[in-house]
Protein backbone atom coordinates (compact mmCIF):
# COMPACT_ATOMS: atom_id res chain seq x y z
CA UNK A 1 0.00 0.00 0.00
CA UNK A 2 1.40 3.44 -0.90
CA UNK A 3 1.89 5.86 1.97
CA UNK A 4 1.04 9.50 2.41
CA UNK A 5 2.07 11.82 5.16
CA UNK A 6 -0.55 14.53 5.15
CA UNK A 7 -4.02 13.66 6.35
CA UNK A 8 -5.63 15.26 3.30
CA UNK A 9 -7.05 12.70 0.87
CA UNK A 10 -9.82 12.02 -1.59
CA UNK A 11 -11.66 8.87 -0.57
CA UNK A 12 -13.08 6.99 -3.51
CA UNK A 13 -15.79 4.43 -2.90
CA UNK A 14 -15.36 1.58 -5.36
CA UNK A 15 -18.68 0.21 -4.12
CA UNK A 16 -20.46 3.42 -5.14
CA UNK A 17 -18.71 3.35 -8.51
CA UNK A 18 -19.82 -0.23 -9.11
CA UNK A 19 -23.34 0.54 -7.95
CA UNK A 20 -23.58 3.53 -10.37
CA UNK A 21 -22.37 1.42 -13.29
CA UNK A 22 -24.86 -1.31 -12.37
CA UNK A 23 -27.65 1.27 -12.09
CA UNK A 24 -26.96 2.44 -15.65
CA UNK A 25 -26.71 -1.17 -16.84
CA UNK A 26 -30.12 -1.99 -15.36
CA UNK A 27 -31.75 1.16 -16.77
CA UNK A 28 -30.45 0.81 -20.33
CA UNK A 29 -31.72 -1.60 -22.97
CA UNK A 30 -29.70 -4.82 -22.91
CA UNK A 31 -28.12 -4.23 -26.29
CA UNK A 32 -26.95 -0.67 -25.44
CA UNK A 33 -23.23 -0.62 -24.77
CA UNK A 34 -21.50 1.47 -22.14
CA UNK A 35 -18.39 3.63 -22.40
CA UNK A 36 -16.85 4.85 -19.15
CA UNK A 37 -15.36 8.31 -19.53
CA UNK A 38 -12.12 8.36 -17.53
CA UNK A 39 -10.71 11.52 -19.08
CA UNK A 40 -9.22 14.24 -16.89
CA UNK A 41 -7.88 11.70 -14.41
CA UNK A 42 -11.36 10.15 -14.27
CA UNK A 43 -12.89 13.51 -13.36
CA UNK A 44 -10.35 13.74 -10.54
CA UNK A 45 -11.02 10.23 -9.21
CA UNK A 46 -7.80 8.70 -10.55
CA UNK A 47 -7.84 7.37 -14.13
CA UNK A 48 -5.96 4.10 -13.69
CA UNK A 49 -7.87 2.74 -10.71
CA UNK A 50 -11.25 3.83 -12.09
CA UNK A 51 -10.44 2.32 -15.48
CA UNK A 52 -9.39 -0.94 -13.80
CA UNK A 53 -12.66 -1.05 -11.89
CA UNK A 54 -14.69 -0.29 -15.03
CA UNK A 55 -12.77 -3.00 -16.86
CA UNK A 56 -13.51 -5.49 -14.09
CA UNK A 57 -17.18 -4.51 -14.33
CA UNK A 58 -17.07 -5.45 -18.00
CA UNK A 59 -17.27 -2.01 -19.59
CA UNK A 60 -17.44 -2.02 -23.39
CA UNK A 61 -15.20 1.00 -23.92
CA UNK A 62 -13.14 3.50 -21.98
CA UNK A 63 -13.13 7.13 -23.14
CA UNK A 64 -10.28 9.63 -22.77
CA UNK A 65 -9.75 13.15 -24.07
CA UNK A 66 -6.36 12.81 -25.78
CA UNK A 67 -3.78 10.20 -26.70
CA UNK A 68 -1.52 10.70 -23.68
CA UNK A 69 -4.41 9.76 -21.40
CA UNK A 70 -4.86 6.55 -23.37
CA UNK A 71 -1.13 5.82 -23.13
CA UNK A 72 -1.33 6.17 -19.37
CA UNK A 73 -4.00 3.47 -19.28
CA UNK A 74 -2.19 1.10 -21.62
CA UNK A 75 1.00 1.68 -19.61
CA UNK A 76 -0.90 0.56 -16.52
CA UNK A 77 -1.88 -2.69 -18.23
CA UNK A 78 -5.45 -1.82 -19.14
CA UNK A 79 -6.57 -3.83 -22.14
CA UNK A 80 -10.17 -2.71 -22.61
CA UNK A 81 -10.95 -0.82 -25.84
CA UNK A 82 -10.09 2.87 -25.48
CA UNK A 83 -11.62 5.66 -27.56
CA UNK A 84 -9.83 9.00 -27.69
CA UNK A 85 -12.76 11.42 -27.83
CA UNK A 86 -10.67 14.42 -28.87
CA UNK A 87 -8.07 15.20 -31.53
CA UNK A 88 -5.12 12.88 -32.19
CA UNK A 89 -2.37 14.55 -34.23
CA UNK A 90 -0.62 12.84 -37.14
CA UNK A 91 2.47 11.98 -35.09
CA UNK A 92 0.39 9.93 -32.65
CA UNK A 93 -1.42 7.76 -35.19
CA UNK A 94 1.10 4.94 -35.49
CA UNK A 95 1.35 4.60 -31.72
CA UNK A 96 -2.45 4.56 -31.42
CA UNK A 97 -2.67 1.79 -34.00
CA UNK A 98 0.09 -0.28 -32.43
CA UNK A 99 -1.49 -0.04 -28.96
CA UNK A 100 -5.06 -0.70 -30.13
CA UNK A 101 -6.26 2.77 -29.25
CA UNK A 102 -9.28 3.96 -31.24
CA UNK A 103 -9.14 7.52 -32.53
CA UNK A 104 -11.85 10.05 -33.33
CA UNK A 105 -11.64 11.15 -36.93
CA UNK A 106 -13.01 14.34 -38.48
CA UNK A 107 -10.13 15.91 -40.45
CA UNK A 108 -9.01 15.36 -44.00
CA UNK A 109 -5.30 15.86 -43.26
CA UNK A 110 -5.42 13.16 -40.58
CA UNK A 111 -7.03 10.80 -43.07
CA UNK A 112 -4.12 11.53 -45.43
CA UNK A 113 -1.65 10.93 -42.59
CA UNK A 114 -3.25 7.53 -41.93
CA UNK A 115 -2.89 6.73 -45.63
CA UNK A 116 0.82 7.54 -45.37
CA UNK A 117 1.45 5.33 -42.30
CA UNK A 118 3.94 2.51 -42.77
CA UNK A 119 1.98 -0.74 -42.78
CA UNK A 120 1.88 -2.71 -39.53
CA UNK A 121 4.03 -5.85 -39.54
CA UNK A 122 1.06 -8.08 -38.66
CA UNK A 123 -1.46 -6.12 -40.69
CA UNK A 124 -3.04 -4.29 -37.74
CA UNK A 125 -5.28 -1.41 -38.80
CA UNK A 126 -5.95 1.86 -36.98
CA UNK A 127 -9.48 1.87 -35.53
CA UNK A 128 -11.48 5.08 -35.79
CA UNK A 129 -14.88 6.54 -35.01
CA UNK A 130 -16.12 9.38 -37.19
CA UNK A 131 -17.33 12.44 -35.28
CA UNK A 132 -20.39 14.26 -36.57
CA UNK A 133 -21.33 17.72 -35.35
CA UNK A 134 -25.12 17.82 -35.01
CA UNK A 135 -25.27 21.06 -33.04
CA UNK A 136 -22.54 21.09 -30.40
CA UNK A 137 -20.35 23.21 -32.64
CA UNK A 138 -17.17 21.59 -31.33
CA UNK A 139 -15.57 18.65 -33.16
CA UNK A 140 -17.12 16.90 -36.10
CA UNK A 141 -18.20 16.92 -39.70
CA UNK A 142 -21.20 19.02 -40.56
CA UNK A 143 -24.25 17.29 -41.91
CA UNK A 144 -24.97 14.17 -43.93
CA UNK A 145 -23.28 15.27 -47.16
CA UNK A 146 -19.94 16.12 -45.58
CA UNK A 147 -19.95 12.99 -43.41
CA UNK A 148 -20.86 10.67 -46.30
CA UNK A 149 -18.16 12.09 -48.57
CA UNK A 150 -15.56 11.81 -45.78
CA UNK A 151 -16.59 8.28 -44.86
CA UNK A 152 -16.51 7.30 -48.54
CA UNK A 153 -12.87 8.43 -48.72
CA UNK A 154 -12.02 6.87 -45.35
CA UNK A 155 -13.35 3.49 -46.44
CA UNK A 156 -10.81 3.40 -49.22
CA UNK A 157 -7.87 3.77 -46.81
CA UNK A 158 -6.50 0.23 -46.36
CA UNK A 159 -4.81 0.84 -43.00
CA UNK A 160 -8.00 2.18 -41.43
CA UNK A 161 -10.84 0.30 -39.79
CA UNK A 162 -13.96 2.44 -39.46
CA UNK A 163 -15.61 1.01 -36.39
CA UNK A 164 -18.07 3.69 -35.46
CA UNK A 165 -19.59 7.12 -35.69
CA UNK A 166 -20.78 9.41 -32.95
CA UNK A 167 -22.14 12.79 -32.02
CA UNK A 168 -22.35 14.73 -28.76
CA UNK A 169 -25.43 16.37 -27.26
CA UNK A 170 -25.10 19.95 -26.07
CA UNK A 171 -28.22 20.22 -23.89
CA UNK A 172 -29.15 16.69 -22.84
CA UNK A 173 -29.14 17.74 -19.18
CA UNK A 174 -31.98 20.24 -19.63
CA UNK A 175 -35.64 19.48 -18.94
CA UNK A 176 -36.57 20.81 -22.36
CA UNK A 177 -35.47 18.07 -24.76
CA UNK A 178 -36.27 19.89 -28.01
CA UNK A 179 -32.63 20.72 -28.87
CA UNK A 180 -31.49 17.18 -28.06
CA UNK A 181 -34.29 15.85 -30.25
CA UNK A 182 -33.13 18.12 -33.07
CA UNK A 183 -29.58 16.77 -32.72
CA UNK A 184 -30.87 13.18 -32.58
CA UNK A 185 -32.86 13.76 -35.79
CA UNK A 186 -29.87 15.33 -37.55
CA UNK A 187 -27.71 12.37 -36.51
CA UNK A 188 -30.39 9.96 -37.70
CA UNK A 189 -30.34 11.66 -41.10
CA UNK A 190 -26.60 11.06 -41.37
CA UNK A 191 -27.04 7.39 -40.41
CA UNK A 192 -29.87 6.97 -42.94
CA UNK A 193 -27.95 8.74 -45.68
CA UNK A 194 -25.03 6.36 -45.16
CA UNK A 195 -27.31 3.34 -45.07
CA UNK A 196 -28.84 4.42 -48.36
CA UNK A 197 -25.30 4.16 -49.78
CA UNK A 198 -24.82 0.76 -48.24
CA UNK A 199 -22.61 1.94 -45.37
CA UNK A 200 -23.40 0.52 -41.92
CA UNK A 201 -20.82 1.16 -39.18
CA UNK A 202 -20.92 -1.31 -36.29
CA UNK A 203 -20.98 1.18 -33.40
CA UNK A 204 -23.11 4.31 -33.56
CA UNK A 205 -23.33 6.36 -30.36
CA UNK A 206 -24.70 9.64 -29.12
CA UNK A 207 -25.58 9.83 -25.41
CA UNK A 208 -23.72 11.18 -22.38
CA UNK A 209 -24.74 10.56 -18.72
CA UNK A 210 -27.73 12.90 -18.95
CA UNK A 211 -29.14 11.40 -22.15
CA UNK A 212 -28.53 7.95 -20.67
CA UNK A 213 -30.85 8.89 -17.83
CA UNK A 214 -33.54 10.90 -19.59
CA UNK A 215 -33.55 9.81 -23.23
CA UNK A 216 -31.83 6.41 -23.56
CA UNK A 217 -33.89 5.89 -26.72
CA UNK A 218 -31.63 8.56 -28.32
CA UNK A 219 -28.40 6.84 -27.27
CA UNK A 220 -28.17 4.80 -30.47
CA UNK A 221 -25.78 1.93 -29.67
CA UNK A 222 -23.76 3.18 -26.69
CA UNK A 223 -23.95 5.60 -23.76
CA UNK A 224 -20.77 7.47 -22.89
CA UNK A 225 -21.05 7.80 -19.13
CA UNK A 226 -18.96 10.33 -17.28
CA UNK A 227 -20.35 12.33 -14.40
CA UNK A 228 -23.10 9.79 -13.67
CA UNK A 229 -20.56 7.04 -13.08
CA UNK A 230 -19.03 9.23 -10.38
CA UNK A 231 -22.44 9.39 -8.71
CA UNK A 232 -23.27 12.98 -9.56
CA UNK A 233 -26.41 13.88 -11.49
CA UNK A 234 -25.51 15.89 -14.59
CA UNK A 235 -27.84 18.72 -13.57
CA UNK A 236 -30.79 19.64 -11.38
CA UNK A 237 -33.09 19.05 -14.34
CA UNK A 238 -32.53 15.37 -15.12
CA UNK A 239 -35.04 12.86 -13.78
CA UNK A 240 -33.38 11.59 -10.61
CA UNK A 241 -35.96 8.88 -10.10
CA UNK A 242 -34.80 6.99 -13.21
CA UNK A 243 -31.30 6.01 -12.04
CA UNK A 244 -30.18 6.02 -8.39
CA UNK A 245 -26.66 7.43 -8.14
CA UNK A 246 -24.33 7.59 -5.19
CA UNK A 247 -21.38 10.06 -4.97
CA UNK A 248 -18.07 8.25 -5.28
CA UNK A 249 -15.67 10.90 -3.99
CA UNK A 250 -15.28 12.46 -0.54
CA UNK A 251 -12.64 15.06 0.23
CA UNK A 252 -11.32 14.65 3.74
CA UNK A 253 -8.62 16.02 5.98
CA UNK A 254 -7.89 16.54 9.68
CA UNK A 255 -7.24 19.41 12.03
CA UNK A 256 -3.48 19.78 12.47
CA UNK A 257 -3.60 22.75 14.88
CA UNK A 258 -6.44 23.97 17.07
CA UNK A 259 -6.41 27.01 19.36
CA UNK A 260 -8.61 29.60 20.99
CA UNK A 261 -7.56 33.02 19.79
CA UNK A 262 -8.16 36.43 21.37
CA UNK A 263 -10.81 38.90 20.24
CA UNK A 264 -9.90 40.49 16.92
CA UNK A 265 -7.06 38.04 16.13
CA UNK A 266 -6.28 38.21 12.41
CA UNK A 267 -6.77 34.99 10.46
CA UNK A 268 -4.74 34.26 7.30
CA UNK A 269 -3.31 36.45 4.54
CA UNK A 270 -4.80 39.89 4.36
CA UNK A 271 -6.53 39.27 7.73
CA UNK A 272 -9.85 39.24 5.93
CA UNK A 273 -11.29 37.63 9.04
CA UNK A 274 -10.85 38.78 12.64
CA UNK A 275 -11.80 36.25 15.28
CA UNK A 276 -14.42 36.65 17.96
CA UNK A 277 -13.24 36.59 21.56
CA UNK A 278 -11.87 33.14 22.33
CA UNK A 279 -12.96 31.72 18.98
CA UNK A 280 -11.68 28.20 18.41
CA UNK A 281 -9.81 28.07 15.12
CA UNK A 282 -8.67 24.88 13.43
CA UNK A 283 -5.97 24.72 10.77
CA UNK A 284 -6.39 22.25 7.90
CA UNK A 285 -3.59 20.96 5.66
CA UNK A 286 -5.35 21.66 2.37
CA UNK A 287 -5.29 24.72 0.16
CA UNK A 288 -5.75 26.07 -3.33
CA UNK A 289 -2.69 24.22 -4.68
CA UNK A 290 -4.58 20.99 -4.00
CA UNK A 291 -7.62 22.16 -5.93
CA UNK A 292 -9.48 23.62 -2.96
CA UNK A 293 -9.82 26.94 -4.70
CA UNK A 294 -8.89 30.26 -3.10
CA UNK A 295 -12.12 31.54 -4.62
CA UNK A 296 -13.92 29.56 -1.89
CA UNK A 297 -12.61 32.05 0.69
CA UNK A 298 -15.52 33.35 2.75
CA UNK A 299 -17.86 30.78 1.20
CA UNK A 300 -16.76 27.22 1.88
CA UNK A 301 -17.76 25.08 4.83
CA UNK A 302 -16.42 21.94 6.44
CA UNK A 303 -17.98 19.16 8.49
CA UNK A 304 -16.57 18.49 11.94
CA UNK A 305 -18.30 16.12 14.36
CA UNK A 306 -21.27 16.11 12.02
CA UNK A 307 -21.65 19.91 12.17
CA UNK A 308 -21.19 22.35 9.31
CA UNK A 309 -18.62 25.02 10.20
CA UNK A 310 -17.25 27.93 8.15
CA UNK A 311 -13.83 28.33 6.56
CA UNK A 312 -12.28 31.43 8.16
CA UNK A 313 -10.04 33.86 6.32
CA UNK A 314 -8.23 33.50 3.02
CA UNK A 315 -7.56 29.99 1.74
CA UNK A 316 -3.75 29.65 1.46
CA UNK A 317 -1.73 27.56 -0.97
CA UNK A 318 -1.45 24.52 1.30
CA UNK A 319 -3.64 25.32 4.28
CA UNK A 320 -6.81 26.96 5.43
CA UNK A 321 -8.57 27.67 8.71
CA UNK A 322 -12.04 26.83 10.01
CA UNK A 323 -14.10 28.24 12.88
CA UNK A 324 -14.92 25.49 15.36
CA UNK A 325 -17.25 27.24 17.79
CA UNK A 326 -20.34 25.37 16.54
CA UNK A 327 -18.69 21.94 16.76
CA UNK A 328 -17.68 20.26 20.00
CA UNK A 329 -18.55 21.60 23.44
CA UNK A 330 -16.72 23.17 26.39
CA UNK A 331 -16.46 19.69 27.91
CA UNK A 332 -15.31 18.11 24.70
CA UNK A 333 -13.70 20.74 22.47
CA UNK A 334 -12.56 19.81 18.98
CA UNK A 335 -8.87 18.99 19.09
CA UNK A 336 -6.05 18.08 16.75
CA UNK A 337 -6.36 15.06 14.52
CA UNK A 338 -10.15 15.19 14.17
CA UNK A 339 -11.71 14.27 10.84
CA UNK A 340 -12.83 17.15 8.65
CA UNK A 341 -14.96 16.58 5.55
CA UNK A 342 -14.90 19.21 2.81
CA UNK A 343 -16.93 17.24 0.28
CA UNK A 344 -19.02 14.29 1.37
CA UNK A 345 -20.93 13.05 4.37
CA UNK A 346 -20.20 13.01 8.07
CA UNK A 347 -22.98 11.71 10.30
CA UNK A 348 -26.19 13.28 9.04
CA UNK A 349 -24.44 16.30 7.58
CA UNK A 350 -23.36 16.55 3.97
CA UNK A 351 -21.49 18.93 1.69
CA UNK A 352 -22.06 18.10 -1.96
CA UNK A 353 -19.78 18.83 -4.89
CA UNK A 354 -22.79 20.76 -6.25
CA UNK A 355 -22.76 23.01 -3.21
CA UNK A 356 -19.06 23.76 -3.62
CA UNK A 357 -19.61 24.34 -7.35
CA UNK A 358 -22.35 26.88 -6.60
CA UNK A 359 -19.98 28.72 -4.24
CA UNK A 360 -17.44 28.90 -7.06
CA UNK A 361 -19.95 29.79 -9.77
CA UNK A 362 -19.16 26.61 -11.71
CA UNK A 363 -20.37 23.02 -12.10
CA UNK A 364 -19.54 19.96 -10.02
CA UNK A 365 -17.55 18.49 -12.92
CA UNK A 366 -14.93 21.18 -12.39
CA UNK A 367 -14.86 20.74 -8.60
CA UNK A 368 -13.73 17.10 -8.72
CA UNK A 369 -11.47 17.67 -11.77
CA UNK A 370 -9.59 20.38 -9.85
CA UNK A 371 -8.30 17.94 -7.23
CA UNK A 372 -4.77 17.30 -8.38
CA UNK A 373 -1.83 14.98 -7.83
CA UNK A 374 -1.04 16.49 -4.41
CA UNK A 375 -4.16 14.85 -3.04
CA UNK A 376 -3.66 11.11 -2.44
CA UNK A 377 -6.56 8.92 -3.61
CA UNK A 378 -7.66 6.34 -1.07
CA UNK A 379 -9.85 3.67 -2.68
CA UNK A 380 -12.24 1.85 -0.39
CA UNK A 381 -14.20 -1.35 -0.82
CA UNK A 382 -16.73 -2.53 1.74
CA UNK A 383 -15.56 0.25 4.06
CA UNK A 384 -11.94 -0.98 4.01
CA UNK A 385 -8.98 0.69 2.34
CA UNK A 386 -8.25 -1.34 -0.79
CA UNK A 387 -5.69 0.79 -2.66
CA UNK A 388 -3.81 4.04 -2.02
CA UNK A 389 -2.36 6.15 -4.80
CA UNK A 390 -0.01 9.01 -3.98
CA UNK A 391 1.43 10.21 -7.31
CA UNK A 392 3.78 12.72 -5.66
CA UNK A 393 5.78 9.90 -4.12
CA UNK A 394 5.15 7.33 -6.85
CA UNK A 395 4.17 9.05 -10.11
Ligand SMILES: Cc1ncc(COP(=O)(O)O)c(C=O)c1O
Pocket residue numbers: 037085168207208209210224225226227228234
Ligand atom coordinates in the same frame (compact mmCIF):
# COMPACT_ATOMS: atom_id res chain seq x y z
C1 LIG B 1 -17.61 13.35 -26.30
C2 LIG B 1 -18.02 13.14 -24.89
N1 LIG B 1 -18.81 12.10 -24.59
C3 LIG B 1 -19.22 11.85 -23.33
C4 LIG B 1 -18.85 12.66 -22.28
C5 LIG B 1 -19.35 12.37 -20.90
O1 LIG B 1 -20.17 13.41 -20.47
P1 LIG B 1 -20.88 13.34 -19.04
O2 LIG B 1 -19.79 13.47 -18.04
O3 LIG B 1 -21.78 14.53 -19.03
O4 LIG B 1 -21.58 12.05 -18.98
C6 LIG B 1 -18.03 13.77 -22.56
C7 LIG B 1 -17.63 14.65 -21.47
O5 LIG B 1 -17.63 15.84 -21.54
C8 LIG B 1 -17.61 14.01 -23.90
O6 LIG B 1 -16.84 15.05 -24.19
